[in-house]
Amino acid sequence: xxxxxxxxxxxxxxxxxxxxxxxxxxxxxxxxxxxxxxxxxxxxxxxxxxxxxxxxxxxxxxxxxxxxxxxxxxxxxxxxxxxxxxxxxxxxxxxxxxxxxxxxxxxxxxxxxxxxxxxxxxxxxxxxxxxxxxxxxxxxxxxxxxxxxxxxxxxxxxxxxxxxxxxxxxxxxxxxxxxxxxxxxxxxxxxxxxxxxxxxxxxxxxxxxxxxxxxxxxxxxxxxxxxxxxxxxxxxxxxxxxxxxxxxxxxxxxxxxxxxxxxxxxxxxxxxxxxxxxxxxxxxxxxxxxxxxxxxxxxxxxxxxxxxxxxxxxxxxxxxxxxxxxxxxxxxxxxxxxxxxxxxxxxxxxxxxxxxxxxxxxxxxxxxxxxxxxxxxxxxx
Amino acid sequence: xxxxxxxxxxxxxxxxxxxxxxxxxxxxxxxxxxxxxxxxxxxxxxxxxxxxxxxxxxxxxxxxxxxxxxxxxxxxxxxxxxxxxxxxxxxxxxxxxxxxxxxxxxxxxxxxxxxxxxxxxxxxxxxxxxxxxxxxxxxxxxxxxxxxxxxxxxxxxxxxxxxxxxxxxxxxxxxxxxxxxxxxxxxxxxxxxxxxxxxxxxxxxxxxxxxxxxxxxxxxxxxxxxxxxxxxxxxxxxxxxxxxxxxxxxxxxxxxxxxxxxxxxxxxxxxxxxxxxxxxxxxxxxxxxxxxxxxxxxxxxxxxxxxxxxxxxxxxxxxxxxxxxxxxxxxxxxxxxxxxxxxxxxxxxxxxxxxxxxxxxxxxxxxxxxxxxxxxxxxxx
Numbered sequence: 001x002x003x004x005x006x007x008x009x010x011x012x013x014x015x016x017x018x019x020x021x022x023x024x025x026x027x028x029x030x031x032x033x034x035x036x037x038x039x040x041x042x043x044x045x046x047x048x049x050x051x052x053x054x055x056x057x058x059x060x061x062x063x064x065x066x067x068x069x070x071x072x073x074x075x076x077x078x079x080x081x082x083x084x085x086x087x088x089x090x091x092x093x094x095x096x097x098x099x100x101x102x103x104x105x106x107x108x109x110x111x112x113x114x115x116x117x118x119x120x121x122x123x124x125x126x127x128x129x130x131x132x133x134x135x136x137x138x139x140x141x142x143x144x145x146x147x148x149x150x151x152x153x154x155x156x157x158x159x160x161x162x163x164x165x166x167x168x169x170x171x172x173x174x175x176x177x178x179x180x181x182x183x184x185x186x187x188x189x190x191x192x193x194x195x196x197x198x199x200x201x202x203x204x205x206x207x208x209x210x211x212x213x214x215x216x217x218x219x220x221x222x223x224x225x226x227x228x229x230x231x232x233x234x235x236x237x238x239x240x241x242x243x244x245x246x247x248x249x250x251x252x253x254x255x256x257x258x259x260x261x262x263x264x265x266x267x268x269x270x271x272x273x274x275x276x277x278x279x280x281x282x283x284x285x286x287x288x289x290x291x292x293x294x295x296x297x298x299x300x301x302x303x304x305x306x307x308x309x310x311x312x313x314x315x316x317x318x319x320x321x322x323x324x325x326x327x328x329x330x331x332x333x334x335x336x337x338x339x340x341x342x343x344x345x346x347x348x349x350x351x352x353x354x355x356x357x358x359x360x361x362x363x364x365x366x367x368x369x370x371x372x373x374x375x376x377x378x379x380x381x
Numbered sequence: 382x383x384x385x386x387x388x389x390x391x392x393x394x395x396x397x398x399x400x401x402x403x404x405x406x407x408x409x410x411x412x413x414x415x416x417x418x419x420x421x422x423x424x425x426x427x428x429x430x431x432x433x434x435x436x437x438x439x440x441x442x443x444x445x446x447x448x449x450x451x452x453x454x455x456x457x458x459x460x461x462x463x464x465x466x467x468x469x470x471x472x473x474x475x476x477x478x479x480x481x482x483x484x485x486x487x488x489x490x491x492x493x494x495x496x497x498x499x500x501x502x503x504x505x506x507x508x509x510x511x512x513x514x515x516x517x518x519x520x521x522x523x524x525x526x527x528x529x530x531x532x533x534x535x536x537x538x539x540x541x542x543x544x545x546x547x548x549x550x551x552x553x554x555x556x557x558x559x560x561x562x563x564x565x566x567x568x569x570x571x572x573x574x575x576x577x578x579x580x581x582x583x584x585x586x587x588x589x590x591x592x593x594x595x596x597x598x599x600x601x602x603x604x605x606x607x608x609x610x611x612x613x614x615x616x617x618x619x620x621x622x623x624x625x626x627x628x629x630x631x632x633x634x635x636x637x638x639x640x641x642x643x644x645x646x647x648x649x650x651x652x653x654x655x656x657x658x659x660x661x662x663x664x665x666x667x668x669x670x671x672x673x674x675x676x677x678x679x680x681x682x683x684x685x686x687x688x689x690x691x692x693x694x695x696x697x698x699x700x701x702x703x704x705x706x707x708x709x710x711x712x713x714x715x716x717x718x719x720x721x722x723x724x725x726x727x728x729x730x731x732x733x734x735x736x737x738x739x740x741x742x743x744x745x746x747x748x749x750x751x752x753x754x755x756x757x758x759x760x761x762x
Contacts, residue, residue: 007572192386223608
């Protein structure tokens, strides 16, 4: 279904299958993340993959630095509810072992595999097995910048050019081997470079793009920086799969990615959306507490319902009206809204409970309405 | 100084003075926030303004719902290190009292002042005193949407049109009164609508734009959603002042705004920038702990230095090289980088301390270098 709001027209790219899903083309913009457990610790890795999948992760990458790790892949693949991508560095044999184990995609950095023949062997194995490859450059892989003999911030001007040249060089290896099951990535540590570089790549190639701001700091600043960079690119129609890199629990990466995609209407919401008031001198109730209470209470609901928690008379009633279910709180009593109408006024201490009742009713009604519409549609045909 | 990286060309707008600073035109994109204390509690309000200013807030808004609040303004203005904006709703007399007290700017929503004559009286007072006005629409102020008789998500299509019409209607009042010291704002609760609406406004008017996503949820989702919306607009050259609305400590609003502006190279950094590794199975040290330690240690430094904290051998060395000072950590020892060169290798437990020593040396060297360059420039002239 087309969203009501369209912020952009997504760039047309090649479609790259990854197991039962894929990246680019007609596939939706996918959310991916990466495990932080040692891959060879199968139970821990599978547990983390399940947690990530529960949070909405659609593709998961695991690191495979040692033979123990690739040996674990077969079992992990059997247990994982989502496609597993092998992250390969330095050792082309890890790539071959991962492909043998059945991964639908690998991440390969030709820059850290010294022998081109080895890269070509990996490409041949991917081709034979229908395995996709994400190839890309990170700021960190541009060793040439050492030779620039400039201070860090002066290097930046040259860095973009070097990264683009490096990516071109990598892609040529794949072209020479008639391999086009490619996803491209170019990751920087800041939003501006990330935006400029991905704009450049999207002009030059029609392979799908994996977006990410690499090493993007602490959870807080990393999320903000990633949202600014990735949000901007997505709103320009650029980007086909998203990974938010945070130095923290990867579940946060998935939540952040979804918040960006949902907020830009690029993927429909499947969970409640909570709108809260920015508190100011106008607030008469402990709004933070109320927000936390509502947040906890609706955490398990798997249905897109827009819930407003408002603490003031200026914007409160209006915003509450714009939501599916709203609560506009005064000092002693609260008004509960549904579909833009006040449906109940109760004492403040009963507010959250009353609101939740209406959320549940709203969902039941909405499901019934949709079912009815569908059955009418079937009859009409 | 022009930044090394230019993500956009900022839209040309009218310049609106606000005390010693201003919005639009040649003024940099400013960071603003809003106090949450009762304005009439002068000491608490001034303390919060000082905290906000320390965090980098350049304009601060206070709410003035009662005569007690406007009566406090003169003293607050005398003590505040940054321009104070009065947030007026419902009562035009509060606007008149705030102007009388000397505020350089008010926020006015003509939609909640019923009598047009009262709005015109406020405009006349602003004109006589060189006071700027921010006028805008919030989703919540579009009462007409009640009449649409549609479900919440179906209303969205119509909401943008209604908001634009409402803004046009407001602006006409100011035009009729020959007042153009205006800043415009249109706030929605989600990124997509915010982006589309501000694109529309920037096409139609050349008044500077105040960007914000209103009521943007909890601190976490709010920051992400705001960064996606405001980052996108800024990267398109749209936006002259930024307020991040978060249901939390407003200092976080200021930090979030700066992270967006810095990361897009729209304002230069004045504080250390921390780059951390997204942990994965490759990490051999407790990186979170190290990041927290570094973060705390550099919190007081008022100098832009790019610090990388890396925990792996894949991206670690490369990223550390791209920073001013970097630490690339292995199991038992760490490498310290400065200006792209390894300068020291020490046991892991001494890593952070050693890195900090180099941060301080880097800053001293950098300051000396800049001073030398300046004195040479003076001599050359």
